[in-house]
Amino acid sequence: MRHQTKKKIGKVVTTLAILLLGLLFIAPLLWMIIASLKPETMIFKDMGLAAFLPKDVTLDNYIQILFSDRVNFFHYIWNSLFSVSMIVIFGLIVNSLCAYALVKLKFPGSDLILIVIIALYVVPFESMLIPLYIVVNKFGWINEYPALIVPFIASAFNIFLFRQFFMGIPKELEEAAMLDGANPWQTFWKVIVPNSKPVFATAAILTFVSHWSDFMWPLIVATDESIRTVQVGIQYLFADKNIAYGEIMAALSLTTIPVILIFVFFQRYYVQGITSSGVKG
The missing domain is CATH 1.10.3720.10 (MetI-like)
Structure with a gap:
């Protein structure tokens, strides 16, 4: 039982690590897409995690x-x-x-x-x-x-x-x-x-x-x-x-x-x- 528990925990940790690594690689693409939906004045206004939150969504850029x-x-x-x-x-x-x-x-x-x-x-x-x-x-x-x-x-x-x-x-x-x-x-x-x-x-x-x-x-x-x-x-x-x-x-x-x-x-x-x-x- 203890071996199976360790195995499950290992799988969970591995999955979380892969997801985190995947998000890290896809982050620039997500930022680009979200930035394309923002007004020009809002693109560089929010930095950090706030940059990945769509605000004042518009299709004017497209x-x-x-x-x-x-x-x-x-x-x-x-x-x-x-x-x-x-x-x-x-x-x-x-x-x-x-x-x-x-x-x-x-x-x-x-x-x-x-x-x-x-x-x-x-x-x-x-x-x-x-x-x-x-x-x-x-x-x-x-x-x-x-x-x-x-x-x-x-x-x-x-x-x-x-x-x-x-x-x-x-x-x-x-x-x-x-x-x-x-x-x-x-x-x-x-x-x-x-x-x-x-x-x-x-x-x-x-x-x-x-x-x-x-x-x-x-x-x-x-x-x-x-x-x-x-x-x-x-x-x-x-x-x-x-x-x-x-x-x-x-x-x-x-x-x-x-x-x-x-x-x-x-x-x-x-x-x-x-x-x-x-x-x-």
Whole structure:
């Protein structure tokens, strides 16, 4: 009985610690959302725990940011959604096919290619920024959607992630497909892909979150307002003489919605994909 009591107390303490840690991590997000619902004069008036209590709730900040003449917020959101969605869609196809070839279609030099891919993963993006800009400029893609999309379709991390998962798929499934007359292309789409939903969801989430919050590259190659992404667009709110922090908080709150939605819809597959890719291979 005493052992069971200690075990229950341990579970309660662990649960409370996790909840406290979770609240600590989510506190900045909660403050941002609550601040976006306050009048401009009230945002920094209350500090401490009082800052997390909504007072004089208003939607004026959201109305201003969505229908203001200063910032074309809807267009910025569309630019980000379109470019990031294209990166995710084409990236899933290209990276999964590359990983499948490295794992299932052994050919001379495949191991060397894998080593190069892993080595590329540790190269910081900042070191490739100038060469990549020169290449994009040569193609005439500055202020064009391809500049935001094409350089990020292939991902060393996603290739490695797919590879680790594909290595855990039983060979018997492929052999059965081959006996039925399926070629490698048919085997990939009809056998490998249906059994790899977790890793596809994981790669999609990680890619979306990474490029949705990207700021440096869009700031360089998307200088025209017609192709400006939402993260760069929000930065221009700080250029005004009178900075409206309420509008900035509202804009930032709106930009978190796509990230939250993609986690909600793919959370189950995400956890399974991370676990499977980490232990297999």
